Structure formats: C-alpha cells, structure tokens
Amino acid sequence: MLIGKQLAFRYPHHNWIVRNFDIAIAPSEVVGLFGPSGFGKTTLSKLLAGYLTPTQGQVTIDNSPLSDRGYCPVQMIFQNPELAVNPRWRIHKILAEKQSPDRFLLDALAIHPSWLDRYPHELSGGELQRVAVARVLNPATRYLIADEMTAMLDANTQALIWHRVLDYVRSHNIGLLVISHDAALIKRVCNRAINLMQVGTSR
Amino acid sequence: MLSVQDLNITFTLYDRGLAQKQLTVITQLDLDVKAGEVVAVVGASGSGKSLLAHAILGILPDNAQVSGKMLFKGEPLTLNRCQDLRGKAIALIPQSIGYLDPLMQVGQQVQRTAQLSGLSRPAAKAAVDRTFARYRLAAIVQRLYPFQLSGGMARRVLVSTAVVSQAELVIADEPTPGLHPDVVTETLNHLRELASEGKGVILITHDIEAALQIADRVAVFYAGTTVEIAHAQDFSNNKIRHPYTQALWRSLPQNEFIPISGSQPTPEALPDGCLFSDRCPWVTQECQLERPPFLQVRGAPVRCIHADR
Numbered sequence: 001m002l003i004g005k006q007l008a009f010r011y012p013h014h015n016w017i018v019r020n021f022d023i024a025i026a027p028s029e030v031v032g033l034f035g036p037s038g039f040g041k042t043t044l045s046k047l048l049a050g051y052l053t054p055t056q057g058q059v060t061i062d063n064s065p066l067s068d069r070g071y072c073p074v075q076m077i078f079q080n081p082e083l084a085v086n087p088r089w090r091i092h093k094i095l096a097e098k099q100s101p102d103r104f105l106l107d108a109l110a111i112h113p114s115w116l117d118r119y120p121h122e123l124s125g126g127e128l129q130r131v132a133v134a135r136v137l138n139p140a141t142r143y144l145i146a147d148e149m150t151a152m153l154d155a156n157t158q159a160l161i162w163h164r165v166l167d168y169v170r171s172h173n174i175g176l177l178v179i180s181h182d183a184a185l186i187k188r189v190c191n192r193a194i195n196l197m198q199v200g201t202s203r
Numbered sequence: 204m205l206s207v208q209d210l211n212i213t214f215t216l217y218d219r220g221l222a223q224k225q226l227t228v229i230t231q232l233d234l235d236v237k238a239g240e241v242v243a244v245v246g247a248s249g250s251g252k253s254l255l256a257h258a259i260l261g262i263l264p265d266n267a268q269v270s271g272k273m274l275f276k277g278e279p280l281t282l283n284r285c286q287d288l289r290g291k292a293i294a295l296i297p298q299s300i301g302y303l304d305p306l307m308q309v310g311q312q313v314q315r316t317a318q319l320s321g322l323s324r325p326a327a328k329a330a331v332d333r334t335f336a337r338y339r340l341a342a343i344v345q346r347l348y349p350f351q352l353s354g355g356m357a358r359r360v361l362v363s364t365a366v367v368s369q370a371e372l373v374i375a376d377e378p379t380p381g382l383h384p385d386v387v388t389e390t391l392n393h394l395r396e397l398a399s400e401g402k403g404v405i406l407i408t409h410d411i412e413a414a415l416q417i418a419d420r421v422a423v424f425y426a427g428t429t430v431e432i433a434h435a436q437d438f439s440n441n442k443i444r445h446p447y448t449q450a451l452w453r454s455l456p457q458n459e460f461i462p463i464s465g466s467q468p469t470p471e472a473l474p475d476g477c478l479f480s481d482r483c484p485w486v487t488q489e490c491q492l493e494r495p496p497f498l499q500v501r502g503a504p505v506r507c508i509h510a511d512r
Contacts, residue, residue: 036383036385037382037383110465112466124247124248125248126247127249151380153247153248154248154409154451155409155451155452155454156247156451156463158462159460160464162460163460181382181384181387184455184456184457185456187456189456
C-alpha cells in the first residue's frame, strides 16, 4: 500500500501548495485524480514519487518511509517525454536506465527496433512517450503515477498506450495514479477517482 | 480564402558524408478554408499538421522544396507574398507562451505585433486596450511578464496577438493540450468568434473532441497526406468515411477505446500505394498499387477506394 499521510508542501516563504492531504493506493488499484490547474496535482505526484520532500507529513510504502536512495519504487510518467529523457542519450541507453525491457514489452508498445539507435529528437512525441513508458515498466516499479501521460497524443496512440499500461499494472500488481483533465478517460480507466475540488489541497 | 492543392514538401538531408538524400514528408496534401469557417486539422504527431502551417506562413527551412498549389484569396502564395502577409493578413496563434519573449511585458509584445501589422503607435495602443478588455484581461495584465500569467490568461494573451493584427486567416497550432476543460472551451469559443466575424480559422490539434466542439469541417491528416475532409457532424452521425478516421473516432475513451495496432509509416519507407494500407482492415491488392485519389463519398472528399462500402 502506498500511503501519503497529512501531506503538506510549500516553498520557503511562500503559501502552501498542498496541505492536509491523505491518499492511499493499493497494489493493482487504478485511482484517478482531477481538479483545476493550480490545485497541486503535479506537486502531489512529485511528493509521492520522491522528487520533492514533504514539508509536513510522510509517504510510506507498506509502512516503511520512501527511501531517497537507489531506484524509487514509485515512478512518474510525465506529459512531455522530451523533457523526461536525456537528449544526449540514444534510445537503447534511455531504455536501459534501470533494466532493458524485454522484446515482448517493446513489441507490445510497438517500439520499432530501428528507433533504438536514434536520439530522442529523432522520434515523434507519441513514439518517445512509448519509450518513456517502457522505461518504467520493470520489476522494480511498484507504483506508477501517470501525470497527463497522453494529453499530447492523438486518440489512437492514447488508447494504445493505456491498454498496454493497464495490462501491465494488472498482471504485475502495480498501483496506478492517473492525473488527467479528461473526465472520459478517468471514467474509462480508473476504479475510483479523487476530485480535488471536493477534498481540497490547501484551499 | 485559402486553398492548398496537392502540396508536397521534400527535405534534402545529408545522409553519410557528402551524400544527400531526399525525404518526402508531405504528399498530396489538400485543404481549403472559406471566410467565416473553422477548419480543424487533426492527426497524429508526424502527420504533417505543423509543416502545413509553416508552409502557409513561409517559414519552412531552406532545405525544403515545396511543390503543388497554395492560393490565398485567389492569388498564388509565393515565398515573397508569404513574407508580406504573415503577421498581417495571416496570423499564427502559437502553442504556448514559450513563443513569447520572456523578458518583455505582454502588453508591449501584443502592441508590437499591432504596430508591425501597420497600425500607428497610438492606434496599436488602442487596439491592445480594446482587445485585452474584450478578453477580460485587466489593464494590469499588460504589465505582467509571460511567466506571471496563469494558463487561461496566457491563452487569452496569445489569442490577442492574432486579433490585434486584423488578420483574415488565423492559424491556431495545438492551442489546448493539458488545459482544464473550462479553459479549453473558452479558448475554442474565442476561435469560433473570430470565424463569426468573417475570418478563416485553421485549428490544428490532435484532440478530435476539441475540434468537433467548434469546427465546421475536419481535415484528417495521416503520414503527410489528407485522407478525408469530413463535415463536423459526420462524426456523431456515423458518416465518416476513411478507415483511419473511423479508427481515431473509435479509439476515444468515451467511445470504444480500442486502438489499431502499428504506427504511421516513416518518410524513409512510405508504401507505394495507399499510405494507410499496412494498418487497414479493408486492404486489398488494388490499394497497394497506387495512391488513391480524392473520391467524393457521401458528400465529402476521401482518399480511399473502399470508402463507399
């Protein structure tokens, strides 16, 4: 179980971005999170994935706090893949950052072998996002946070990526947090959804 | 107002050493826009949406060769004419505030656009005041820098840049991704308003749903060609013609959410026949012989020989 308890975050001398926020995600559960811009959705996911340290509160996995060493078992997939990969690395090196995905996963995501020797700027956004997804679908990942993962993509690529990710998280017992403005998408892929307008973060 | 026929764009690239290769990225692309109309251009990334915009604005790089016909108000759109018209008769609403100068107050930037389009300084100032008021941007917003704007405000400032230039043709490149639904609707309504005032609007997007909210017609691009130019109501009336358009529609989360497998052919390896043939459920031998021409099926053009089935 991934638990964020009484999470609060602010930059020094600034207002609270997130305050008194509780969240629990069970393995193989798919939870949606939505709310207007500026309600701290991305800040929350960065707290859960260890990119930011909460000012108050704690993130735990199975009752032990999130370690800041080694590969984080909570991984994020961002909206813009070109900002999430090293522009000077070839695709095969990017994919191998944790461990090289097997052929089966690459095929499932329709990652063409000819892409592996290219640089990120030589792939389109949809192609690169599939690479970013393949990179985190490995045995060390136990929770995934998809922050507007497919907002930049066409409907067909969006459906393709979601099917592969959902298949993977179901078969590997991974908990998934889905952040999206697209109500139809949340309704389609999630077991339950959290509306930040109702639960509130800082307001 | 704008008519693009049989547009082809080829890039000359260095391959190995001094050997050059030709990469055809746009083939047989067609589009027309009338005054008072919103035409959406939808398709996956890499389908040629942005290149079309760049071709119309005359900002393709030097290694691009363009063939085919582009007419603006009946006259050919040559490179010189593009340079004269862009920012004046033809305006671009860019994708994000990344296109603004980060070190210049937004009011000044919009005013500069107005002056470059030919207005005198006082007239440009008045136009900025009027436009900001129209989009409910407080006077103080003129003195803000781009990073100080919220997502919705940024959208309204970007639309303002196109409005103050008095353009007749407005090209909006991906104006809505990742925005809250209310901001999306607001941005789209602004575009619709521009069309109601008699301008032609091209809405470039990968978001079919956003496109259908305001577009009169929807041009679907695939691998650098126009596969279909449908009427917006064809989608919900189950009248869309091309198998790729149908696949896109079916893959929406509120519809069946089922993708088709495979990916767009790369410019290095375009098939001889129909560009969609390797993923198409209807493919026959005939499809692989030559590129299908535009056929009129159920009142709109489509590049598929099986579309009337």
